[in-house]
Amino acid sequence: MTTPPRNKIPRPTVKRLSLYLRELETRTELEQQTISSKQLGHALGLTDAQVRKDLAYFGQFGHPGIGYQVSELTGRLRQILRTDRTWNTAIVGAGRVGSALMAYERFHHKGFEIVAVFDSDPAVIGREIAGHRVRPMTDLPDLVKQRDIMLGIVTVPADAAQAVADALIDAGVPGILNFAPVRLEVRDAVSIASVDFSVSLEQLAFQVSLGLTGSLDDERE
């Protein structure tokens, strides 16, 4: 069960891990005991070779002629991905997107707890939004340590985003989700992901152009 060096895991594989885990959880609910790479691939629109390659980064799970044990693979993925833990999360930027995310119920269900909200605008600091008191940026370093904040969500305007990312990184936050429409420069020890609403709309438009009906997110064919 040797795992290859973690920095060798390709980013598209990381993105597919959520899909594998979700499909395995569905199969568990259906009380399915084993699943082949072909079944898993078919459900997710991937080749069986791709499935085997992705999962091989995390160990040897497959049993020739049987496939994967659903419970074994689910347990191992959850362990690797730390889905059991709670991720203390901060939001920086209490504007429209930030406020929407403060009230986003799915975060809590997935183990993401919004434990602090920051803004630099004196008119907003001290206000309570969706049960969260907005704090000044100067409180950020101490609160990151006190609350063991692991993820920071950046929802400030584009021209402020880099400074906010730097403040989060300086405070020791290892993961940043960026909603600002700008590419952030980050240093070595930080993970970063971005949300660009125009990409989702573009993919939908392509789907309409191609005359493809149904859900783009419905990976089952």
Added chain:
Amino acid sequence: MTTPPRNKIPRPTVKRLSLYLRELETRTELEQQTISSKQLGHALGLTDAQVRKDLAYFGQFGHPGIGYQVSELTGRLRQILRTDRTWNTAIVGAGRVGSALMAYERFHHKGFEIVAVFDSDPAVIGREIAGHRVRPMTDLPDLVKQRDIMLGIVTVPADAAQAVADALIDAGVPGILNFAPVRLEVRDAVSIASVDFSVSLEQLAFQVSLGLTGSLDDERE
């Protein structure tokens, strides 16, 4: 240059089209004339076999030993995906997320014009947000026809989302982008995509768990 039946194009391929187009546009800026499936795959974290398979859905572009002509492939993809056109778009739900999207500048740059905003709340109807007057739902059918609205963005609470999607579909809108945390039932002739903020945060958390630093969105290794 026969294109296979369009409903046979797998959804993951549709999602990758944006990536191909973006990479080709970068290569055009760099004045690169040709690109191999291996180069394209390497840039996007895909196998060259996957690239060839994806592009083959849209015709025979590759030249053995040369690869793809960047300008030819770019032009053909833009043509197929109709990136030249303007997509008139409506937002239904003038709450936090809806308001944030009304002000989202990248939409305009990508050819998405927000031409109408609707809400059912009498307290919100008539208000102007980010330059858009909020209209009652009863105006929706006429406006969809008058303004040739092709895409509808659903930013209402979960319990109202299905009724809103039905209203958009009844009015003849062929594409729906759903921000509500609920799975929509849609009929045959409609394309649908969803945005779930918790998926982005989950993928970031996985990246942190795996000790993978850098940008999840940076497909170049």
